[in-house]
Amino acid sequence: MGMIKFLIVDDEIEVVSFLNNFLKRKGIKVFTAINGKDALDVFTQEKPEFVLLDINIPGEDGFSILKTIKDLSVQTKVIMITARDDKVSVAKAKRMGAEDYIIKPMELEDLDRIISKHLT
């Protein structure tokens, strides 16, 4: 069985590095991007099964990135990271096909749970 591939998209390099290390420990192959363009480039190239996407990247439209990913590959599982309990964004993300969402600040155990849930 091959390694699961994850793409993490967040404008903060610290966040991307930290989550990279967190996921690597689980034997996941991690790719990272800090803006929309890189995210789509990496996505097209690596075709990860999962995308962890920050909805609030400044200067970017998180929803448009979500849409493009879903258009390119509808079976890719996208988990949105939202900065606050923004019910409007969450509803919109779900409508646009995001599989799940997690709110910053998050409990890492919750992230674990969400990933496990969608691994099937």
Added chain:
Amino acid sequence: MHIFYRTELEKAARRMILIHRTDTLIKLIIRTITRDLKVLHAGIFLFDKQKQNYVLTASRGKQGVKVPPGLVKISNDSPLIKYFFSRTYNLWKDNFLLAKRTRIVLKRDSVKKNTKLKNFFERLLYQVSIYKIDIALPIAFRGELLGIFILGEKRNKNNFYPEELTFLSILSSDVAMAIRNATLFDDLRVQLEKNQTLFFQTISAFAHVIEAKDKYTLGHTERVAEYSLNIAIQIKKIIRIKNWEEFKKNLKIAALLHDIGKIGIPEKVLNKRKPLNDNDWTFIRAHPLIGENILSPLKDLKEVILAVKYHHERYDGKGYPYGLEGKRIPLMAAIIFVADAYDSMISDRPYRKALSRTEAKKEIEKNSGLQFNPKVVTAFIQAYTARRV
């Protein structure tokens, strides 16, 4: 080793007392810890009262290892927190948690056989490993767990020395007290801001009482306040103003209340269409003094009261009520005079239609040095050009 840490503690303590803001304080402490103990990373989980969990608020250290601020939180009943709260799990009765112990304890038979303990330590070990914690310390004040320090291992991979543990312990309790104080300051600031909002709302309410009487002045006081502020911002560039924040605040209050004395003027005079007679003028001239009278019990508003009293004094000394001249007229009053005159000119009055903004501006310029303070007029023109009035 002892001397070094005592000096460091004293230095840290002195700095901590000076800092009122919780976030600055915490960053300083994290910096001190990473620098003095040479650890790979350090961070602090701080209690969030509203959400009832602990958020990683500040951190320092190697990228990828250090926990980014604002990304993660741990709940009230997560093992890391429970360890410090509950006597059940703190098997060493120490004031710190060593990662090594967590690993070793799971090998003990007494723990392996006790499902509750076993589960707890397994989950604790998981938390310790995802956050790369080598040691964690509680930040407690009188039984309240305000937060937790987490430290990564030392760069040289050595153990922590007893003196270092003592240093950290003492630092933690000092931090707890300082955080508590800073939180109290924050709470106080919030209360003061709430009070200020209430205060300004009350003043606006009073200003509206006057406007209600004089049907031509709806919104006038707020506009005068806005224009006054924008003129003041320009005048700050030409005249030195001491205590700018105080000045701004008082200017706003004075502008909102400048016509409060009109409460003593009969409505038929205020709304008269025909020219005013001498009797009418007596009322009009009195209103700044009535305003002063009304506000006199408010001891903290001395500057405001002077502005209200003199807001009809003319630069050439031909104003009222006292005929003050030139620079003797307080700046605040001079500003309000211009703002007030401007707004009156561009509004309809019972006795004439409104002037255009350009015409009003020309009138004000014409009266520089006569009615109005020349510097205030200059500032007004700047504000006008910038479309701020």
